Amino acid sequence: MRYIDAKDLNLIGKITPTPQLYHRVDTARYRDFTPNQNILVTEAAGLALCFKTNSSRISVHTYFHSMGNGANMTGINQYGYDLYIKKNKEWLYAASKAKLEKDNLLPLISNMDTSQKECLLYLPAFSVIDSIKIGIDEQADIESLPNPFRHRIIIFGSSFTHGTSANRSGMSYPLMVERDTGLYIMNLGVSGNSKLQQSFARVLADADADVFIFDAFSNPSAKEIEERFDSFVKTIRASHPTTPLIFMQTIYREERNFDKRADRYEQDKMDMAEKIVKKAMQYDKNIYFINPKNYTGDDHVTSTDGIHPSALGYYRWAKTIEPLLLTILKKYHIE
Template structure:
């Protein structure tokens, strides 16, 4: 018998136990019996894992960049780069369950996002035909600290897991819990290409239902590319400091500029040429794909939004043509036509794609990426 249980029982081993003593004894026995039925677990510290999906391996904590190093970035941009969008870890284990304990900066949620996307995790398992969804970690809605069993009752065979970080929060800490007798080994993915996606909240991940369904993450799995999510919700305004930060990223095969939604029509005109010009200082031959803003369905009846979106894209196309005329090569342009479909059902709020909207975007963006990379 468990020593702790023996010690407790010994206190009640008197022939004249009172009714209340007997009652408490029965309650304790029931509680301890239920606890002994729980599986023992081993805890895996996050320090044993390699954080992947970020531009700079030396970035502190679970941040996408070292915000102290890039001090010229606007404060809001630096704060957003503490979010874990696009970051992930991979590992092998034969555990029959996978649980996680974690803490985010706070428990607040956006009004157009799911809690799982913003503050949770999702897990995938590698199969011969690619990564297959396995489970999610649902966050505590009131506290910054959360615990959740992502998947359980699995076969005791070794599997490779991919675990995506929360998209819209700074992750402060996490640890995994697996079977006590399970094997565990961290892994690092080998990708065919490296792609940088600089953009707005749509790149950041709003409003996917879970982290792995943001379009950079899904394209990464589809084509085995290291797709670096440099989305900064509401703040992708083509500042030169952002281009200079991107210039420090090495061995880039493609840069995607999906930043028009956050720029005013005037900013598009004033900043596009200079932004590309700055990128060319460190990436003279790297292909750059310039993407128009999606057609915001909020502009179906709001004439101001409709006018703004039209001017943003028209000005972007003009700047693209100016760049070509100035002799810049390896520039590609993707119009917004049909990006989220034509039935007006691709967004959660008239701007940010749902999973359906993202899937429609991927069907247009991914072939363009593959075509560029083949060239």
């Protein structure tokens, strides 16, 4: 096989340019993050390589700076790759593998035919990457593909948006919506740290977006929501005065079923979120609130750990919000 540096291929999913190619935010420019947040924003969640090849095999050679090790996640999600190949105009699952080595040579798929194939390769969601090379047959061709998705939609959120407990890196709910709709969704999920902070509002204000979607109420307390929401919106509005801001209600966490303290805490958050967004909607016609009865179903079978959905839960989440988002986006001719 021969190996091509992935820097020569099209990398999608980043909201702003960064000196380190596989980081999502430039931490040298934005210095207000905590040490943990610096790691989270340099993890590769939501990033993908777009390329075309006639190779019968694809391998990935990665140098990891750090690798995820969460107990409630698969290795494939944290430090593995998730490959989709276009077939009959749809992105079809092709392969997903992982290996727990920092200098990581990973055979991803083999025994394919030698026709030209359009590939979408999602990077590991919970690892920081120094370099990637793509391996193909010695005589095969490979070339960069243009971004296959349209418009520019940024989603900022919690571990749910980051993809915690999804089985693969391409199975977070934003990326399922992306493949289903063809809309370009850039993921700034920051596990446990989406709390309406000014540090993140400034990053979002500097980004180019047609729409912002927020999973903004999963991490902060009711008090933090009340105190921070208006200033968070104000900072973004200074750069994006009329851009649609779509806020999602947080999900029902299954830990609430018997834990009375968790139930009260979560309900207070949900009540405050609804109150404060509906108030904002009275003076800003481009703010929206998505509040389905239940994102993940009412059969109580979709939780991994009492907090995070399983792959089934994220699939239901994506399918629940898709029509709601499309209805809003249609008003802005974003289709």
